[in-house]
Amino acid sequence: MTAAKTVAFSRDSTNLFFHILTRCNLNCRHCYINTAQHGKNTLPLSTINTWLEAFSDNSRSTNLIFLGGEPTLHPDLPAAVSHACRLGFASITIDTNGYLFNDILAQVEPAQVDYFSFSLDGATRQTNDTIRGRGSFETCLAGIRKAAAKGFATSMIYTVSRANIDELVLMEPLLISLGVRRFFIQVIGLRGRSAGGDSVAGGKEQLQVSKTRWLETIPGVARKIAGHGITVTYPKVYLNPTEKFECAGRVAKNYFVFPNGRVYRCPLCEDYPIHSLVFKNNRLVPAARLNETDFFKLNIAEGCVMNKLIQPDNLHYHKDGTPEYKIACCLLKEEIRL
Numbered sequence: 001m002t003a004a005k006t007v008a009f010s011r012d013s014t015n016l017f018f019h020i021l022t023r024c025n026l027n028c029r030h031c032y033i034n035t036a037q038h039g040k041n042t043l044p045l046s047t048i049n050t051w052l053e054a055f056s057d058n059s060r061s062t063n064l065i066f067l068g069g070e071p072t073l074h075p076d077l078p079a080a081v082s083h084a085c086r087l088g089f090a091s092i093t094i095d096t097n098g099y100l101f102n103d104i105l106a107q108v109e110p111a112q113v114d115y116f117s118f119s120l121d122g123a124t125r126q127t128n129d130t131i132r133g134r135g136s137f138e139t140c141l142a143g144i145r146k147a148a149a150k151g152f153a154t155s156m157i158y159t160v161s162r163a164n165i166d167e168l169v170l171m172e173p174l175l176i177s178l179g180v181r182r183f184f185i186q187v188i189g190l191r192g193r194s195a196g197g198d199s200v201a202g203g204k205e206q207l208q209v210s211k212t213r214w215l216e217t218i219p220g221v222a223r224k225i226a227g228h229g230i231t232v233t234y235p236k237v238y239l240n241p242t243e244k245f246e247c248a249g250r251v252a253k254n255y256f257v258f259p260n261g262r263v264y265r266c267p268l269c270e271d272y273p274i275h276s277l278v279f280k281n282n283r284l285v286p287a288a289r290l291n292e293t294d295f296f297k298l299n300i301a302e303g304c305v306m307n308k309l310i311q312p313d314n315l316h317y318h319k320d321g322t323p324e325y326k327i328a329c330c331l332l333k334e335e336i337r338l
Ligand code: SF4
Pocket: 024, 025, 026, 027, 028, 030, 031, 032, 033, 068, 069, 070, 097, 119, 132
């Protein structure tokens, strides 16, 4: 039997999402990296290490995720992983598009890295490569197989949009054949390239999935996949009026670090200069107000303030003006496991 549970925000653990560079070899349609906001620099190893140390007071309860751009493009990623191991982080994950540059699988050990987390946005070459670029499907699958053969645990991230929601069900046999242990379903958000502008193929209207479609598709597919012993996680997105709304920015400890020194507590804020913390001279200090922390405090009937501000199309109202449902914090997840 599979068990579904809403993963409430943990007061006891911290998640550190560390973008060590913004450069990438791919050019995915929905990429959320915004170089106008986060720069184009690649952090030197000495800075990565110093910034890791800034978060190391509670390292034993901190999950560290190395991100980019494509983090394996950073030649010093193995050295950064070694330093993170020395600092004693609770877990270390490397997110990758599967190209696994700089022979990363030979430069780190399974004992050092808890998961390599691969991004795939379609169960077929055609759909994935339309979104992520030609050749990325085969390369990602080959990367997963190589990582598994070397004894690394693998997870997969699938960002659902109108372009690929029909193929989610086809991920079941693919995940099983690849031996993937965790499957993260994400929802396309209006960040980075998805937020609009000339560079977006399809535009926001065509990429975002409706509430009905999401609810009809995601929980069912997630349960089926979890039935094979794969832990499946997906964002809760919608709360009914009786469910309690909480903003992770107020009650949880998530840090999204960018190579220009900005540190956000909420991923929906990343397209704006409203980060709550910043590295100045390698010291982590509060950023100038107003910033995202001022938004986190606002109680509105619709739930998430940032959703109301940047994704108002997600909201629907009764005739009397009250919202039909609340939008959950984007960091609130449903987890399904055997
Ligand atoms: S692989 Fe990731 S960082 Fe690179 S373009 Fe795609 S979404 Fe952006």
